[in-house]
Amino acid sequence: AQKVTQAQTEISVVEKEDVTLDCVYETRDTTYYLFWYKQPPSGELVFLIRRNSFDEQNEISGRYSWNFQKSTSSFNFTITASQVVDSAVYFCALSEAENNFNKFYFGSGTKLNVKP
Amino acid sequence: GAGVSQSPSNKVTEKGKDVELRCDPISGHTALYWYRQSLGQGLEFLIYFQGNSAPDKSGLPSDRFSAERTGGSVSTLTIQRTQQEDSAVYLCASSRRIAGAQETQYFGPGTRLLVL
Numbered sequence: 001a002q003k004v005t006q007a008q009t010e011i012s013v014v015e016k017e018d019v020t021l022d023c024v025y026e027t028r029d030t031t032y033y034l035f036w037y038k039q040p041p042s043g044e045l046v047f048l049i050r051r052n053s054f055d056e057q058n059e060i061s062g063r064y065s066w067n068f069q070k071s072t073s074s075f076n077f078t079i080t081a082s083q084v085v086d087s088a089v090y091f092c093a094l095s096e097a098e099n100n101f102n103k104f105y106f107g108s109g110t111k112l113n114v115k116p
Numbered sequence: 117g118a119g120v121s122q123s124p125s126n127k128v129t130e131k132g133k134d135v136e137l138r139c140d141p142i143s144g145h146t147a148l149y150w151y152r153q154s155l156g157q158g159l160e161f162l163i164y165f166q167g168n169s170a171p172d173k174s175g176l177p178s179d180r181f182s183a184e185r186t187g188g189s190v191s192t193l194t195i196q197r198t199q200q201e202d203s204a205v206y207l208c209a210s211s212r213r214i215a216g217a218q219e220t221q222y223f224g225p226g227t228r229l230l231v232l
Contacts, residue, residue: 035220035221043205043225044225045207045209046223047221050220091158091159093159103172104149104151104161104221107158108157108158
């Protein structure tokens, strides 16, 4: 079974629209970390956020915000007022205490196309 | 400061040949990870190193794959007798290690391997 599921394969929006990228994870651990990475067309993965399982506070960073809900095992990512430069593949990832946080499980990614 | 570097950036080889992919982690990062990303796919975890040792090699796809790390720094991923299905982008990441916690992984630009 997939440990991290990103059900949205590809999303297209028009600039200035808000968009939410879904991430659902599966773990038996009570201690784990969740991550979001951005992979622009250039290919290099860029770290966006890390969240541990004990911190359910939502986080906002500029136009980016993250909604962590343990009750639904989700860690969704919202981009407000999207821009063309946001076009990329976004990956959600999980690491668990069970593996001493040494293994990362990545979702299959969501490709975001922001059109002008 | 310098990020994770990988070489070569691109490698084209013939089926059956051996290839070596190199990763230089961020200075001071004791943990090093290798991933494979096939075209349009997510990241597949291959192996990680803590220092020079690799406690978990279960992610390596076959015995044609091996990896080593020397001096707690540079790592080499070797693929012997390459097959066409080995064609992918091989990504390296490094992180600091703190006991009982997970530091963020920082990724290199990847090596694009094409097996003809």
